[in-house]
Amino acid sequence: MSIAASPAPLTHQPLRGLVLILGATLLFAYNDTTNKLLITEYNVPMVTAIRYITHCLLMLAIIAPFQGRLMVRATRMRLVLVRAFSLALGSFLMSLALQRLPVAEATAIIYLCPVIVVLLSGPLLKEQVTPFAWVAALLGFTGVLLIARPGGGLDPLGVLFALGNVVLAVAYNLLSRVLAHTERTVTMLFFSALVGAIGFGIFLPWTLHGAAPTPLQLVLFLGLGISAWLGHFLFTQSYRYAPAALVAPMTYMHLVWAGILGWLVFGHAPEALALGGMALVTLAGIISAVRRPRSGQRPAQLAAEDGTTERAG
Numbered sequence: 001m002s003i004a005a006s007p008a009p010l011t012h013q014p015l016r017g018l019v020l021i022l023g024a025t026l027l028f029a030y031n032d033t034t035n036k037l038l039i040t041e042y043n044v045p046m047v048t049a050i051r052y053i054t055h056c057l058l059m060l061a062i063i064a065p066f067q068g069r070l071m072v073r074a075t076r077m078r079l080v081l082v083r084a085f086s087l088a089l090g091s092f093l094m095s096l097a098l099q100r101l102p103v104a105e106a107t108a109i110i111y112l113c114p115v116i117v118v119l120l121s122g123p124l125l126k127e128q129v130t131p132f133a134w135v136a137a138l139l140g141f142t143g144v145l146l147i148a149r150p151g152g153g154l155d156p157l158g159v160l161f162a163l164g165n166v167v168l169a170v171a172y173n174l175l176s177r178v179l180a181h182t183e184r185t186v187t188m189l190f191f192s193a194l195v196g197a198i199g200f201g202i203f204l205p206w207t208l209h210g211a212a213p214t215p216l217q218l219v220l221f222l223g224l225g226i227s228a229w230l231g232h233f234l235f236t237q238s239y240r241y242a243p244a245a246l247v248a249p250m251t252y253m254h255l256v257w258a259g260i261l262g263w264l265v266f267g268h269a270p271e272a273l274a275l276g277g278m279a280l281v282t283l284a285g286i287i288s289a290v291r292r293p294r295s296g297q298r299p300a301q302l303a304a305e306d307g308t309t310e311r312a313g
Helices: 014-039 044-072 077-100 103-110 113-125 131-148 156-179 185-201 215-238 244-266 272-290 299-305
Strands: none
Touching (some): 014 044, 014 244, 044 077, 044 185, 044 215, 077 103, 077 156, 077 185, 103 131, 113 131, 113 156, 113 244, 131 272
């Protein structure tokens, strides 16, 4: 059997894809909350390195015994590595942005990404972008603005870091969809972890400093790697069942989970406008879920045209 034929086929099962992405966005929100807790005590390169090293070690310990050489065999290795680099650098830029911007403003900026993915999925991925997808994307982005309500006086460097994350996230999303045609999920996950572990790990001798972590912080460091690994696994799998233009608006659920965790961990209760924004985000997801293929085009045909969307962070 050829490498290209071995990945699970792309199919049009939107509900399954949306369930997977709900789990992924919950894990991403947990990851962001944990990241923010840790970077208040430790430097960004160190926290990022430990995240990716943990992610990589988990794959070597849990996945490698079953996948063996298949985990490192890729048909389009250059694109796989570019995708991995986009994720690693995007994660780093997002952490730097959070150091300089309030979480709400930084999140509002990076959530330009799903809207851009919807715009580009038609001309670049040859996916059907219906009016429903446009409405869902615009509703979701409006909800983001209500939740974040960015004001003036933002740190220009922080804004630049966040915009850099957007560019890398768009590249990561589109490459994920394209590579889903030929690459295994575990292969893409492994190289994402490996590139981040090597890229940031080589600097650990200069960044590994600070107070010894408490038992709770050790658990948080471990959770950072686990949530990144499992979250991206669910995210990558979700795009095997649904096209980018359908699933991208559902990534806004990340903000709903983030609002809940922010309230639980930091005591930041959402205001009325923020709750209204969360309602719009949820509505965008419902519109995405009920969208149907155009008349005369079978789900199998849509699946044949599809290739995946993830966040870089």
